[in-house]
Amino acid sequence: MKKLMISAVIAFSLFMVAIIAPENQLIPVQGATEKDWNHDTFWYEPWGKSGVHKGIDIFSPAGKSVIASTYGIVLFSGVVALGGNVVVVLGPKWRLHYYAHLSDSRITAGTLVRSSEIIGSVGNSGNAGDKPPHLHYAIITLVPYLWRMDFSTQGWKKIFYLDPGERLLAAM
Ligand SMILES: [Zn+2]
Known part of the structure; x- marks a missing residue:
């Protein structure tokens, strides 16, 4: 019973630490500024098969480096139907960071990334052709x-x- 209590306290503490961990988010494309995405496209509709647009599109020349916006653990790096080459990172505050349409990904699932580390390059894979x-x-x-x-x-x-x-704007 006491062991269980201690484990619960440790698990809760880790959970809380992850929640309050600082993020210091970066724009995840090398050289990009806030002018490179349309600020009105989050939740824009209609938006193809997704219905509404649940992210932002940061436009950039193909091949530019995609960098991790925060540090975290790479949970997925591979190909999915709509997103094409996709990287998913679990970052601070229990947030998943989803990077899609990459021309290639340079990171494997299960590894740690630092913020600003290159995870792939900008492309138009998946349904962005x-x-x-x-x-x-x-x-x-x-x-x-x-x-x-x-x-x-x-x-x-x-x-x-x-x-x-x-x-991203809040972090600038
Ligand atoms: Zn999009």
Whole structure:
């Protein structure tokens, strides 16, 4: 019983440390500025198969380095239907950072990344073939922010999908 209590306290402490860990987010494309994404496209609709756009598109010449916006653990690096070459990093505050449409990824699942470390290059893989090269960047919180829910299309999903543009501007 006592052992269980201690384990629970340790698990809770680790959880809390991860929640308050600083982020210091970076724009995840080398050389990009806030002018390289349209600030009105988060939750823009209609948006293809996704219905609404749950991230931002950072436009950049193909081949530019995609860098990790935060430090974290790479949970996935591979190919999915819509996202093409995708990297998913679990960063501070229990947030997943989703980098999509890469021309290639240079990192393997299970490894640690530092913020600003190169994880791949900008491309238009997946369902972005008819668009100029860009990084689709989304942030998903694993701790639901219930108060963020609203009556927009798929508005309940806002408890998980944060506006990356807002986060990046706040960090500047
Ligand atoms: Zn996008």
